[in-house]
Amino acid sequence: MDFTRRFSIAHPEKGLENGYPNHYYLVIKNTPKSILDEIEDIYFGKHFYYKYQRKIKFLGNAMGTEATDEQVDNLLRIQEEFGVCVSLTMNTTTFPDEFLLDQALQDDFIEWIGKYYDKGLRSCTIGNMHIMRTGKLQRRCPDMHWKNTVNHLISDGQQVADTIGCGFNTILLDRSLNRNIKELKRIYKFLSESHPDIQTSLLLSESCLYRCPFKLEHDTVGGTISSNYWGEGTALSTLSCNNWKSDERDKLPRNGINMVVSTKEFLDEYLNTVNILKSSGRLDGNRYNIYTEDDIKSKNIKLLRSNSMGNDDFSLYSSSFQKCYDLNTVPFDRWLIVQPTDKDDNLTEDNFKEYSEDFLQDEFWLSDTGQRLNRILLNCRSQCYNCHECERAFGIPDYDSSVVTKDIKI
Numbered sequence: 001m002d003f004t005r006r007f008s009i010a011h012p013e014k015g016l017e018n019g020y021p022n023h024y025y026l027v028i029k030n031t032p033k034s035i036l037d038e039i040e041d042i043y044f045g046k047h048f049y050y051k052y053q054r055k056i057k058f059l060g061n062a063m064g065t066e067a068t069d070e071q072v073d074n075l076l077r078i079q080e081e082f083g084v085c086v087s088l089t090m091n092t093t094t095f096p097d098e099f100l101l102d103q104a105l106q107d108d109f110i111e112w113i114g115k116y117y118d119k120g121l122r123s124c125t126i127g128n129m130h131i132m133r134t135g136k137l138q139r140r141c142p143d144m145h146w147k148n149t150v151n152h153l154i155s156d157g158q159q160v161a162d163t164i165g166c167g168f169n170t171i172l173l174d175r176s177l178n179r180n181i182k183e184l185k186r187i188y189k190f191l192s193e194s195h196p197d198i199q200t201s202l203l204l205s206e207s208c209l210y211r212c213p214f215k216l217e218h219d220t221v222g223g224t225i226s227s228n229y230w231g232e233g234t235a236l237s238t239l240s241c242n243n244w245k246s247d248e249r250d251k252l253p254r255n256g257i258n259m260v261v262s263t264k265e266f267l268d269e270y271l272n273t274v275n276i277l278k279s280s281g282r283l284d285g286n287r288y289n290i291y292t293e294d295d296i297k298s299k300n301i302k303l304l305r306s307n308s309m310g311n312d313d314f315s316l317y318s319s320s321f322q323k324c325y326d327l328n329t330v331p332f333d334r335w336l337i338v339q340p341t342d343k344d345d346n347l348t349e350d351n352f353k354e355y356s357e358d359f360l361q362d363e364f365w366l367s368d369t370g371q372r373l374n375r376i377l378l379n380c381r382s383q384c385y386n387c388h389e390c391e392r393a394f395g396i397p398d399y400d401s402s403v404v405t406k407d408i409k410i
Helices: 023-030 069-082 097-101 103-118 129-133 136-140 157-165 175-179 181-194 215-229 264-271 293-298 321-326 349-359 368-377 389-394
Strands: 007-010 039-045 048-052 055-059 086-090 123-126 145-147 170-172 199-203 276-278 302-306 338-341
Touching (some): 023 069, 023 293, 039 069, 048 103, 086 103, 097 103, 103 129, 129 136, 145 170, 157 170, 157 181, 175 181, 175 199, 181 199, 181 264, 368 389
Parallel strands (some): 007 039, 039 086, 123 145, 199 276
16 A cells, blocks of 8 residues: 555644744654655645725635745745645635625635745635636636535535536545445546546544534634634533533544544555545644744654654654554554654554553454444444444443533523
């Protein structure tokens, strides 16, 4: 299995808004080539600001966070110096009425993206199907690689075909397909036979509930209130995510349609049907702002893969996912995210064997029960009300919906 350009990773923005223009560039500069070679692109957010009826307005992305101008310059510098593609993300799916009706405003938006294209940008996510269907973006930026957004919820072969028809050439598939390998195989067969140049991408982890009833509203307000969605007290998340992630049910895979890959066999099911594995992380700037620029330089802070997000003293680090795969360092989902660290690659066959003996003897996903559940998850299609295998595997009483697991007092 070859992992060259298999991963799409996020540019960390929340937490790096002020006073950190060079952090990410310096970390990438220190990062081993073996890590960089496995990156398909680094995606970043940016807002398009415009004046309409004497008001300053903007549209941009559902996360509501953006890279600074200095950070964008450094991202393009990363692309030029290290050969890692960078990708602009404009993934909001709800555009204001004036944008759809005012041709001059559309033209301003297209030219705004065109200026990044002129600087070297060659990859862009667009959340609006209408503007893509006009063909204006494609004419202004003929060599751009166009991606739809995962928020389009593209979950079957027909939707893939229709999205290609709108002008996209990388299809970001819905998170739900992490639980539907059979449909992934159908999509792969269709593209292999009819559109071999089209790539697909699948989001590894975002911990969203399957077809969450709050998702559309969350994405709609996310562009304006951003991470203020999260919090306590009157925060909107107390009505949604934080509600069902606040007790023992949080550990159940049904409460987040993340990719679970505890063996090579299960990982290969995805790798043989999808081109790119995408990870979230645009809100993770706090992993970087704990360092100063001098720290990054003197301590050689770099991106590595690690099997733990916790205590560094008990973690292994790898300078490529290829090595993790070749050494069979299960469960693999622990290694799928890159993170900044001052540690060095210490992954060897002997070290992993010792680590497994010390820390993985009771690992649920390596047990017979965990392996059985992992196999079910590949094709369960998240119909939890009629399954309850997650609850029974973890010893929790059956329940039909996470949305009503706990009373809420407002």
